[in-house]
Amino acid sequence: MGKKNFQLMEKIEIMSRPTLREKIMSYISMIAQHQKSRYIHLPLSRTEMAEFIGANRSAMTRELTRMKEEQIIDFDGNVFIIR
Numbered sequence: 001m002g003k004k005n006f007q008l009m010e011k012i013e014i015m016s017r018p019t020l021r022e023k024i025m026s027y028i029s030m031i032a033q034h035q036k037s038r039y040i041h042l043p044l045s046r047t048e049m050a051e052f053i054g055a056n057r058s059a060m061t062r063e064l065t066r067m068k069e070e071q072i073i074d075f076d077g078n079v080f081i082i083r
Contacts, residue, residue, distance in 0.1 A: 023053040
C-alpha cells in the first residue's frame with residue numbers, strides 16, 4: 001500500500017506541472033532518479049507515457065523533438081539522455 005501511495009504522489013507531482021515540457025522533464029527526471037543514471041530506459045511506450053502525463057501523444061512527441069533540437073535531451077526509441 002505504501003508503494004502505491006508513493007507512485008500516486010509522483011503522478012500528482014508530474015500532473016501538477018503547468019506546461020507539457022515541465023511534465024515531460026518531471027517524468028524523465030523521476031525515472032532518472034529511480035535508475036540513478038543520466039541514460040534512462042523508459043518503461044512506457046510513447047502512447048503510455050502521454051497517457052501517464054495527461055497529454056496528447058502527438059503534442060508530446062512534438063515537444064520531445066523540440067527539446068532534442070534545443071539539446072536539452074537526446075533519445076533513441078525509449079532510451080533518453082539528459083544533457
